[in-house]
Amino acid sequence: MLTALCIDPRDNVAVLLREVRKGEDVLVNMKTGTVHLKAQSDIPFGHKIAVTTLSVSEPIIKYGEEIGNAKTLIQPGEWVHLKNVICERGRED
Amino acid sequence: MHTFYGYRRPQGLPGVRNLVAIIPSVFCANTVVKRIVQQVAGTIELTHPVGCSQVGLDLELTAKALKGVSRHPNFYGVVVVGLGCERFRAKELADSIAATGKPVEMLVIQEEGDTQQAIVKGVLLAQKLVKQAAKQQKEEFPLSELCLGLKCGGTDATSGIAANPVLGWVTDQIVAEGGSAMLTEVTELIGAEHVLARRAVTPQVGEKILETVHNMENKLKVGTAHCDLQNRSALISPGNEDGGVTTVVEKALGGIHKGGTGPITGVLAYGEPLVEHGLYILDCPGHDGEAVTGLAASGCQVVVFTTGRGTPTGFPGVPVIKITGNASTYERMKFNLDFNAGEIIDKGLSIPKVGAGLLKTVIETASGVPTKAEIGLHDELFCITRSYGG
Numbered sequence: 408m409l410t411a412l413c414i415d416p417r418d419n420v421a422v423l424l425r426e427v428r429k430g431e432d433v434l435v436n437m438k439t440g441t442v443h444l445k446a447q448s449d450i451p452f453g454h455k456i457a458v459t460t461l462s463v464s465e466p467i468i469k470y471g472e473e474i475g476n477a478k479t480l481i482q483p484g485e486w487v488h489l490k491n492v493i494c495e496r497g498r499e500d
Numbered sequence: 501m502h503t504f505y506g507y508r509r510p511q512g513l514p515g516v517r518n519l520v521a522i523i524p525s526v527f528c529a530n531t532v533v534k535r536i537v538q539q540v541a542g543t544i545e546l547t548h549p550v551g552c553s554q555v556g557l558d559l560e561l562t563a564k565a566l567k568g569v570s571r572h573p574n575f576y577g578v579v580v581v582g583l584g585c586e587r588f589r590a591k592e593l594a595d596s597i598a599a600t601g602k603p604v605e606m607l608v609i610q611e612e613g614d615t616q617q618a619i620v621k622g623v624l625l626a627q628k629l630v631k632q633a634a635k636q637q638k639e640e641f642p643l644s645e646l647c648l649g650l651k652c653g654g655t656d657a658t659s660g661i662a663a664n665p666v667l668g669w670v671t672d673q674i675v676a677e678g679g680s681a682m683l684t685e686v687t688e689l690i691g692a693e694h695v696l697a698r699r700a701v702t703p704q705v706g707e708k709i710l711e712t713v714h715n716m717e718n719k720l721k722v723g724t725a726h727c728d729l730q731n732r733s734a735l736i737s738p739g740n741e742d743g744g745v746t747t748v749v750e751k752a753l754g755g756i757h758k759g760g761t762g763p764i765t766g767v768l769a770y771g772e773p774l775v776e777h778g779l780y781i782l783d784c785p786g787h788d789g790e791a792v793t794g795l796a797a798s799g800c801q802v803v804v805f806t807t808g809r810g811t812p813t814g815f816p817g818v819p820v821i822k823i824t825g826n827a828s829t830y831e832r833m834k835f836n837l838d839f840n841a842g843e844i845i846d847k848g849l850s851i852p853k854v855g856a857g858l859l860k861t862v863i864e865t866a867s868g869v870p871t872k873a874e875i876g877l878h879d880e881l882f883c884i885t886r887s888y889g890g
């Protein structure tokens with residue numbers, strides 16, 4: 408059973424279908440078939456995990472659309488959330 | 501083709517409930533309204549904090565909301581209670597209801613003498629309408645006579661992958677059978693407007709969608725511009741963030757799944773009823789109460805409300821079906837939530853399979869089965885939107 412769901416073939420993040428621990432093997436459905444990622448930290452249920460390397464300012468794609476941009480370099484298996492994503496629309500800071 | 505059992509009205513869509521609404525034209529009449537409702541079974545109160553000391557657009561929004569909600573098909577009839585000196589007159593409200601052919605009675609506290617005398621008269625008028633309402637029989641209607649309000653609140657990451665796509669599947673079925681649905685919460689469409697505009701039936705409707713979302717975003721920018729207010733400027737809630745939603749755009753892209761995949765027929769102004777059937781965007785902010793009030797004022801007989809974190813709220817006289825994609829939220833909040841879409845995540849069930857179950861719940865609700873919010877007497881969602889010149 409998948410650990411994380413890649414919603415659209417264009418997505419570069421996947422949604423965790425259960426909580427994972429640091430170092431845990433994460434199975435994600437990708438265009439090329441099921442891939443294995445290693446969780447780089449504990450990540451809660453429903454949160455996002457990077458499935459590719461994302462350079463600074465690269466668009467974060469979920470639902471096949473841009474939801475924001477990488478604030479830092481993000482490695483596959485990293486938790487993608489407030490600390491490493493920036494969004495110009497409705498920006499808080 | 502599906503059908504439901506509702507109540508024919510003199511004009512417009514049928515009702516899915518047959519209540520008598522007691523509505524103040526101004527907040528000063530709220531206590532009289534509450535006392536009437538306490539004494540007459542079969543009535544509901546629509547008390548609110550507005551109706552006076554308002555001007556311009558703000559007063560007009562109040563008028564549109566009160567008229568729209570009062571004309572709602574789920575009400576057999578209405579008793580309007582005024583004070584007498586208010587800005588929004590009881591007579592304007594009562595006349596607007598009478599124009600639809602719906603039975604309406606009006607009383608004005610200052611004309612009756614005092615609140616006690618107003619309550620006595622109001623109880624008798626309400627009792628008369630309740631007895632009339634009880635004589636009306638249900639009839640079978642096609643799904644084309646249903647207008648579904650679409651709402652989400654307490655969003656988490658399961659909303660975008662389970663609850664909202666399931667509701668979207670139901671929306672597509674209802675619209676395909678000639679029915680209607682309304683997406684709203686324009687504050688929470690920010691970042692998804694281009695996706696919605698691509699689905700517009702004409703380029704003009706597409707432009708209108710873009711304009712509606714941009715106008716709302718500009719209003720928010722004015723409201724959050726001052727540096728002292730920066731810590732009050734987040735467009736998504738801490739609960740959304742804890743649930744895995746990172747940006748307002750991500751929330752919007754997940755939220756619009758409620759509207760399915762079909763063409764968007766038009767954009768409705770606040771309080772505007774639909775004319776042609778189809779899928780609409782209603783121009784109203786995302787606050788749960790304001791949005792559901794907007795959906796009710798535009799005539800949605802049933803609202804489906806998706807929630808990841810879990811919310812108990814309801815609207816007086818309009819069933820609000822609660823659905824979650826988060827199985828643990830469903831287990832914890834069983835008294836409040838009507839439908840679990842979490843099996844899409846836990847058991848890998850398909851969206852159409854779970855969607856068929858939700859459509860059945862919608863039809864049963866439209867035919868009279870009470871929602872958890874109705875059983876729990878929840879009525880928090882009647883909130884009239886305000887404008888202070890923005």
